[in-house]
Amino acid sequence: MVTNHDEAAVPPLTLAWVRRHLEVGERIVRTEALHGGMTAEMRRLTIGTRDGSTRDLVLRSFVDTFYLEHAEDWLNREAGALSLLTGTGVPAPGLVAVDPTAAQCEYPSLLMTHLAGRTILDDEGLEKRVPLLARQLVAIHALRPAERPRKYVALTTADTVVTPKGADAAAWDAAIDVIRRPAPPYDGRFLHRDIQPGNVLFDLPPQSPAGPRITGVVDWAATSWGPADLDVAHCSTNLALLHGPACGLRLTEAYEEAGGVLAAAASERLYWQVRDALACSEEVQSVAQPWRQAGRTQLTARAVEKRLDAYVTALMDALG
Incomplete structure (x- = not known):
């Protein structure tokens, strides 16, 4: 079961792709649109685990036709960078899966771990x-x-x-x-x-x-x-x-x-x-x-x- 709290649900092929990269017994219990990006559509996926707790993943999909021609290159570069950054001390997301050519998803997509914190754009501080x-x-x-x-x-x-x-x-x-x-x-x-x-x-x-x-x-x-x-x-x-x-x-x-x-x-x-x-x-x-x-x-x-x-x-x- 997926409960969507954003206007556009995750497309079905992409949803199936995400599920294939979850642990046994896990399920998507919530999706939420993340705003602020310019080039890609971002969603936070809350995953229910077998022990009753939850964890979050982030789905990045290139859906705008203006950016689609760059999606394969950008996603391959991002996937490579996230793999490289593991264990370096630089606080970057962990790579879960990537489909840079939309071979399995509706759109070129990358799935990664969710990081705590928030962006701050205010002058204060x-x-x-x-x-x-x-x-x-x-x-x-x-x-x-x-x-x-x-x-x-x-x-x-x-x-x-x-x-x-x-x-x-x-x-x-x-x-x-x-x-x-x-x-x-x-x-x-x-x-x-x-x-x-x-x-x-x-x-x-x-x-x-x-x-x-x-x-x-x-x-x-x-x-x-x-x-x-x-x-x-x-x-x-x-x-x-x-x-x-x-x-x-x-x-x-x-x-x-x-x-x-x-x-x-x-x-x-x-x-x-x-x-x-x-x-x-x-x-x-x-x-x-x-x-x-x-x-x-x-x-x-x-x-x-x-x-x-x-x-x-x-x-x-x-x-x-």
């Missing part, structure tokens, strides 16, 4: 969370897998940047010129490639003097090999758009304070920071929408554009 994000990035970049994931893919070009209405034209022109240059040399590192507040889970014990702690890092579908600067830049950009430019700039300092190593030359740091910030110019609406759905209703596309403009200008002032 930010000063304690930024150092935690920085330390988590350092731990991820310290991994040395036996087999490297594929090289990072740049997400924008100088010709595809969308300069926001009313932006500082001089700053944006200068920033676009920065990414016309060849990429600087770098020491390769294992990258999450989409580490940002929406993909990090926190535990907030009530009235705990120790403060929050990270309980999980999710969405490993874009795992890559490349410069640590690029992961830091991506998280910095997201922090700048969520909380303001100063927060984005602060992460870089926190990363180095945590022992992380970034490019030595300011011009090289600027390249990676600007490349990621400019990439967001092409998808402001898709970036802002999940944040509004999560309660940050003031983050309209226009508000995020203004923050992006302020952040690009701040980067050019600080490093340009």
